[in-house]
Amino acid sequence: MTSAQPAAAKTKEKLPTPRERARARTIADIVRIGREHLALHGAAALSLRAVARDLGVVSSAVYRYVENRDELLTLLLIDGYNELGDEVDAAVDALPAGDFAGRFRALAKAARAWAIREPASYALLFGSPVPGYQAPGERTTVPGTRVIYRMVNIFDAAYRAGALDAAVSSAVVIPEKLAKDLASIRTEMNLAVPEASLARGVLVWTSVFGAVSFEVFGQYGADTFKARDELFEHQLSVLQGVVGLQG
Amino acid sequence: MTSAQPAAAKTKEKLPTPRERARARTIADIVRIGREHLALHGAAALSLRAVARDLGVVSSAVYRYVENRDELLTLLLIDGYNELGDEVDAAVDALPAGDFAGRFRALAKAARAWAIREPASYALLFGSPVPGYQAPGERTTVPGTRVIYRMVNIFDAAYRAGALDAAVSSAVVIPEKLAKDLASIRTEMNLAVPEASLARGVLVWTSVFGAVSFEVFGQYGADTFKARDELFEHQLSVLQGVVGLQG
DNA sequence: TGTACATCAGTGAACGCGCGTTCACTGATGTAC
DNA sequence: TGTACATCAGTGAACGCGCGTTCACTGATGTAC
Numbered sequence: 327m328t329s330a331q332p333a334a335a336k337t338k339e340k341l342p343t344p345r346e347r348a349r350a351r352t353i354a355d356i357v358r359i360g361r362e363h364l365a366l367h368g369a370a371a372l373s374l375r376a377v378a379r380d381l382g383v384v385s386s387a388v389y390r391y392v393e394n395r396d397e398l399l400t401l402l403l404i405d406g407y408n409e410l411g412d413e414v415d416a417a418v419d420a421l422p423a424g425d426f427a428g429r430f431r432a433l434a435k436a437a438r439a440w441a442i443r444e445p446a447s448y449a450l451l452f453g454s455p456v457p458g459y460q461a462p463g464e465r466t467t468v469p470g471t472r473v474i475y476r477m478v479n480i481f482d483a484a485y486r487a488g489a490l491d492a493a494v495s496s497a498v499v500i501p502e503k504l505a506k507d508l509a510s511i512r513t514e515m516n517l518a519v520p521e522a523s524l525a526r527g528v529l530v531w532t533s534v535f536g537a538v539s540f541e542v543f544g545q546y547g548a549d550t551f552k553a554r555d556e557l558f559e560h561q562l563s564v565l566q567g568v569v570g571l572q573g
Numbered sequence: 574m575t576s577a578q579p580a581a582a583k584t585k586e587k588l589p590t591p592r593e594r595a596r597a598r599t600i601a602d603i604v605r606i607g608r609e610h611l612a613l614h615g616a617a618a619l620s621l622r623a624v625a626r627d628l629g630v631v632s633s634a635v636y637r638y639v640e641n642r643d644e645l646l647t648l649l650l651i652d653g654y655n656e657l658g659d660e661v662d663a664a665v666d667a668l669p670a671g672d673f674a675g676r677f678r679a680l681a682k683a684a685r686a687w688a689i690r691e692p693a694s695y696a697l698l699f700g701s702p703v704p705g706y707q708a709p710g711e712r713t714t715v716p717g718t719r720v721i722y723r724m725v726n727i728f729d730a731a732y733r734a735g736a737l738d739a740a741v742s743s744a745v746v747i748p749e750k751l752a753k754d755l756a757s758i759r760t761e762m763n764l765a766v767p768e769a770s771l772a773r774g775v776l777v778w779t780s781v782f783g784a785v786s787f788e789v790f791g792q793y794g795a796d797t798f799k800a801r802d803e804l805f806e807h808q809l810s811v812l813q814g815v816v817g818l819q820g
Numbered sequence: 821t822g823t824a825c826a827t828c829a830g831t832g833a834a835c836g837c838g839c840g841t842t843c844a845c846t847g848a849t850g851t852a853c
Numbered sequence: 854t855g856t857a858c859a860t861c862a863g864t865g866a867a868c869g870c871g872c873g874t875t876c877a878c879t880g881a882t883g884t885a886c
Contacts, residue, residue: 367704367705368704368705370615452792453701454615454696454700455696456615458614463795498810501806503799506800507797507804525811533776533780533783535787535792536784536786539779550754550757551754552750552753552754553751556750557772559748560747560751560776561776565776
């Protein structure tokens with residue numbers, strides 16, 4: 327199909343025209359400005375008019391690039407998921423594939439570091455839903471599942487390598503209905519790791535993000551924990567044990 | 574001091590006048606309507622004018638009862654914390670004081686049930702911070718710490734009764750800086766439970782709320798988990814093991 | 821018990837503000853022949 | 854290579870909307886004597 331096209335058409339598709347490049351740059355600017363506004367005033371107060379002002383353009387002009395306010399939110403959501411995903415991937419890939427515990431910790435620490443650096447984007451992705459806005463699943467699901475997929479794959483690789491102690495998971499029985507859900511996930515993701523360990527992996531996932539959310543959203547209080555890095559490291563160590571990851 | 578006052582003055586202070594009762598009822602109405610708006614449009618869109626409309630009163634009239642928009646948010650915050658705290662207390666108190674595991678599970682389940690029933694209030698309390706709003710600590714700290722205090726006290730009582738397996742906690746070393754924070758908490762709350770177990774208690778707390786947040790904020794996706802009750806129960810069982818609570 | 825006064829609840833108009841979105845338009849940039 | 858036309862970016866005015874907050878006011882309700 328693709329190879330049947332004439333070479334000229336192919337080049338036309340590949341090389342962006344100056345206009346296309348200008349357009350892409352403008353959209354990138356809009357997303358960048360949108361993120362700044364997110365950080366300053368929150369998602370609910372995100373306004374196309376304000377973005378237009380910062381872009382140095384009349385308010386109606388942004389409608390050439392973005393269909394409406396909701397689409398800007400979608401762009402910011404995707405942008406956030408991908409930035410987080412890229413940083414997590416880089417942190418994980420920096421360690422040897424066989425260092426499962428190291429990779430798990432690197433993933434969690436990269437996620438926490440990004441959340442602390444970009445609290446507004448983190449809030450958009452993992453905080454309260456934006457009232458009146460529904461994310462379009464067909465555009466956000468793939469970037470939105472990068473981190474959890476990566477995490478589960480680390481656990482799965484550890485299991486395949488014999489570095490995951492599945493015995494810890496046998497302590498708690500998995501009820502039938504839950505086992506069904508877990509079986510679907512295993513099939514979909516092509517996992518070898520047993521259901522009980524997968525369930526613990528899910529708990530580890532929610533726990534990591536629960537800890538990050540408490541910290542980023544200010545639930546710990548101002549003074550209760552001064553040693554936040556150490557607290558998080560300690561929590562990772564405990565969670566490693568929960569899923570049976572040696573190291 | 575108080576007993577030196579004449580009986581008449583005392584009665585005057587105790588019995589609310591009709592005007593005072595009307596005033597209290599109106600404030601309660603404002604909070605109730607505010608909660609409905611919270612549920613429908615989110616905290617950022619909460620507006621005194623809209624509340625006034627639903628109260629059947631001109632917009633400026635609500636300023637007789639509430640200083641400004643931020644104070645209404647504070648009232649809603651306190652109201653939410655107390656409703657959650659009351660329901661958690663009731664669920665915990667329904668079980669014998671010696672049933673530590675049962676009480677822990679009852680606490681977590683009550684919190685989750687309330688969060689699912691009142692997602693908007695839950696989001697106000699535990700979700701992304703409301704941009705531009707800073708909760709006044711002197712009014713919100715006490716109601717805001719009811720649940721975690723109750724949870725820690727269950728763990729502490731279990732420890733005192735010899736029902737908490739502190740050995741599980743010795744598996745992970747606590748660094749010096751973190752130990753200091755934990756020591757302060759122990760002193761402040763008058764706890765017997767050792768620091769390592771307290772640290773695990775904190776993790777259990779963040780994990781419970783992390784799991785609830787994922788569910789309430791829609792992070793699990795629509796179809797991934799159909800057996801949500803079972804998933805949560807399973808997570809509680811695992812977390813019980815994390816803190817070393819038998820049962 | 822009755823009257824004078826103080827307190828309070830609620831009114832209605834007004835202030836200045838920002839928002840999302842549409843629409844007809846002007847120029848500039850690209851494209852086809 | 855030059856011209857006619859199509860495409861696109863950006864303008865500026867307008868729509869209707871809701872917001873927080875202030876202020877002088879009118880009556881009703883309570884209180885002191």
